Amino acid sequence: MKRVNLAILAIFCYLSACAQPAADTNRYTRADSLRGGLRPERTSYDVLFYDLSLRVDPTSRTIEGSNVIRYSVVSAFQQMQVDLFANMTVRRITQNGKPLTYRRDGNAIFITMNEAQPVGQTREITISYEGSPTVAKNAPWDGGFVWQRDSVTNKPWVTVACEGTGASLWWPCKDHLSDEPDSMRIRVRVPNGLTCVSNGLLQGQRPVGPDQTEWSWFVHYPINSYNVTLNITDYAHFADEYRSPDGQRLQLDYYVLPVNLGKAKTHFEQVKGMLACYEQYFGKYPFWRDGYALVETPYWGMEHQSAIAYGNKYQNTPFNFDFIIIHESGHEYFGNSLSCADHAEMWIHEAFTTYAEALYMECTQGAARAQTYLNTQRPKIRNEYPMLGPLGVNADQPDTDIYYKGSWMLHTLRHAVNNDATWFAAIKALATEKKLSIVYTDEVIDFLTKRTGADLKPLFNQYLRHAELPVLEYQVVRTEANDWSIRHRWVANVQDFALPVQIRTGAGNWQTIRPGREWTTSSLGSAPGALTINTNIGLFGVRRLPTE
Structure with a gap:
């Protein structure tokens, strides 16, 4: 097994499941508990x-x-x-x-x-x-x-x-x-x-x-x-290889329907570039000895370890990559190598892998194009259920927020850290140091908090444990000296939630404000012009109150 103390995990799952609201657990059956629970007959x-x-x-x-x-x-x-x-x-x-x-x-x-x-x-x-x-x-x-x-x-x-x-x-x-x-x-x-x-x-x-x-x-x-x-x-089979920057060679195997052999040889060339980008962000492919394989299937795709199911009919997205290749291969790092301990924590698999799509875009096409890609994910966020489900009951996720909201949560954390070198070093350390291991939510939170030196726990808790987005509530006010200010605060479920926000007035430069849960004020100067809030770097709602 991947090394985890089963006795401690069983206690953790039991207490966590009991702590969930009754509305979360009422829909689960005895069969769900038998499948999802850790009892002595298992531990x-x-x-x-x-x-x-x-x-x-x-x-x-x-x-x-x-x-x-x-x-x-x-x-x-x-x-x-x-x-x-x-x-x-x-x-x-x-x-x-x-x-x-x-x-x-x-x-x-x-x-x-x-x-x-x-x-x-x-x-x-x-x-x-x-x-x-x-x-x-x-x-x-x-x-x-x-x-x-x-x-x-x-x-x-x-x-x-x-x-x-x-x-x-x-x-x-x-x-x-x-x-x-x-x-x-x-x-x-x-x-x-x-x-x-x-x-x-x-x-x-x-x-x-x-x-x-x-x-x-x-x-x-x-x-x-x-x-x-x-x-x-x-199947028709053909092979290739990926060469790591250190010279090590990884076997690539492709199994496709014979009629698709020609197009597969061309289309699957993108695998090597993808592996290079993922190695940059997450370290080496984690199942090197077993090799990497794509296997054609009649269904869309699945992240089967070292034998990824591929059924996307050799199509690229408008962003010029094959979604199934990029997404399901991302699961080799998050989901197959670094794995969650309970279905309730599948956000660990899906959030990091969906975020990896944007990082692949940044690696191959630049930050601006990656932001455009992220902006296509944002309308799919529903905010109806917490991303972290009830433990111990084989929880199923009722919507897709563990994908798109999870991706945007990580994008938000990147900008909260406000140091890309630190952020990407922490992500890579998580993937490499926790390679081939089972993790749980608090372990991931603690790891990234320690590695970045930023207090990420309140942000994780808001996005994972509550359905609602934090809302930036603000008001533009005129002072007695005829200057302009912005009053602001966060409306959030988590008491100590705090997230820096970028704003600018007119065509001026971006400035950073740091709202908390209580009202505070930041100066806008003598001629504020139109006020813009940068929502590209964070996942939150905005509510403007009437100007005073």
Whole structure:
């Protein structure tokens, strides 16, 4: 797993979930608590390795196989929880070759151990299973398998995306973001003539019987459960490489429909420039040993670790980049390498990755163009729910503010720090020092606060824990000496919220005012002219009161 104290995290999640308003938790079910909660049946063991072996039958739309779960015993236990959707059939569960008894509670399986589980010891269980996994109604937003055919070759085209819905819709695992294996093996048998692309590094392929081929992949790094994937069709493959400024070479692999091979070779050239920009801002690509891959899928895209799902039909945005390549690759740094511990904290994945799109623009086209790009995100901000959800209940995000509001929050923090060298050093340190680790919200806040030397906690608390935007309330007043001043204050949920703001009068220079929660006054001079407030550098509302 990525190193995190499961016992402490369980207490943290329990207390945080209890602290949420009742309105947030009433809509969650027992199944949500079983999936999202950390109880002793989960925290008592730490997953070290998954060995997933499957046979996929595109004709019957079924899968069957097994998963070996190797784990370290954190605290002595008699029961452990593993997750697998109720529509999937468990054939048997064994330890040391002996059958184990188990009971189901919806999508959760509680397994009773036959033998003592001594603290610090390493143990394995094997779960054999089969079934027809959930079919996605609208992948990737609605999780499940996609069973299609290549319209040109008429060969099966099978993929899966399960973020939110859960990896346990198709394979048995501890389906909680707080625990990841240190590594994983994935072996998939498919009909001859088809390729199976999964995560990690291809170990090889071998015939199995007269009509099947087994593809074997190995993930050398921690991987969260929803990132585990498979992609099956008659893929055309080509390779390239990215060379880091220090000379190190990264393998790039592309798996596309044969009819798209020519356009893919041209279109995917932008990957190398993207990797160079992200290395500048976030450090080296974090899964170097496994390589980087794009795999064509019939759905739009998903950040599957080292095997990114690509279905954007080789189109660039008006800003001259492919959104899926730039966004989903950003998740390799934020979401796959640096990962949150609970679905309620998915802002960590999406805010930083959406902000990375703007940084890519700044890297390739300059700051002004990046600001233009950010301004296209701003109208999509809804301000209806806090970005930080209730913990411990497998929270789902009701809107897209964790993307666009999250991006603008980070843009605002950059200007609050008011020192780009400091800000970008802090962001890079977060990505590199927390690489391959699980983090939670307060840890991120504390890290950036310490590294920038700025008091960012009130700003984070306002944007993450409250739906409403802070509002700059101001009034232009004339003094007894016939000069002009601006009275200003912040109307915000957080008591110590404070954010510097740039203003200018007429065609003059920008000046910085520093409103607080109480009314204060700044001079505008003898002839203020039209007053402009720079809303390009901060996410806030503005309310002007009548002039006195």
